[in-house]
Amino acid sequence: MTMKLYGSITSPYVRKVRITLIEKKIDFQLEQSYLTGTPPMIDGVNPLGKVPALELVDGTLIFDSAVIVDYLEGLNPVGHLIPDDRHQRMLVKRWESLADGMLDAAVLVLLESRRENPVERSQAWIDKQQGKVDRTMAYLAQQLADHNWCHGDGFTLADIAVGTALLWIEFRFPSNDWRQRYPNLDRLAHKLMQRESFQETLPPG
Template identity: 50%
Template structure:
């Protein structure tokens, strides 16, 4: 399998962590979606990640990819097969990805070189960051004092939440989510000790 993506994308990181936790081999092909035109055969939307399977089929979107990857190995099942537990895990993933969507929109509005300062909308940035803060609050309330987001073991919920929270550390250090939500900080710090998270930490340079 070939995974097309970047080292700084939190969505790509989520897929890489799932592949590592499932102990599956793949080849990472780096692609900067902003610096070069995309191969429309593999990425018609100009987004990463894309997973190219051995037969040439291409899977789009991190949520689709991780669901497929979880079926490839019985090692450490990350998504429950059915029922309420599955819905809860996927809801955590949707909330975490939604947080990332809002954070990335805010960052693009603030930093995209295609606009000058007079063209940027602070109201839009504030609206997106409001979604980020509301999502973090919901995650904190849902986690409570549990060791993991869902049940007694690591699941995709924890991986998705960890990628989202650590993206805030990476790109939005001014957001003081850790002191306000120490339960999420403990979860994030615990995840950061796992080899899969350590191997996929984005470069700081």
């Protein structure tokens, strides 16, 4: 038996977990579970109605991408993505937290912008969330500076988290010119897209 990963192939949070699984060479089965429908498919798996969810071979369910990747890191020594040292681990997880928070805000911008009734759409809310995206992206670029990787001298979970966030924003907001504004983030994204794990998890379209 293999673990089951519940989620959509377009979800950046699911992609982060898929990339981690591929990098660590852990077998898994992707179960397409959408947030749409009445009730949404994922509600039968995760009471929070969110993706991803990981079902272990013994039936245990793990929720939230950050918790899942943390579990996976200890499951297989191949593809070491999180340092053992407490302080270094915190620094990597901080990158992940920033990237996930930027994604959370970007998702809210997308959902609010998609409201069918313009009267119900709050531009003030959109602007507030977009401000979070813009500030966080600028901070990430500042922290990356001229380094090759987000943390240390090699590929880590920090790069996975930042890469999936940036590439999802590009996927959903083609007019966002972050590649031009932040050449160092652009270089990182190009480097990440050369990895098999990022190629295999490209969303369709």
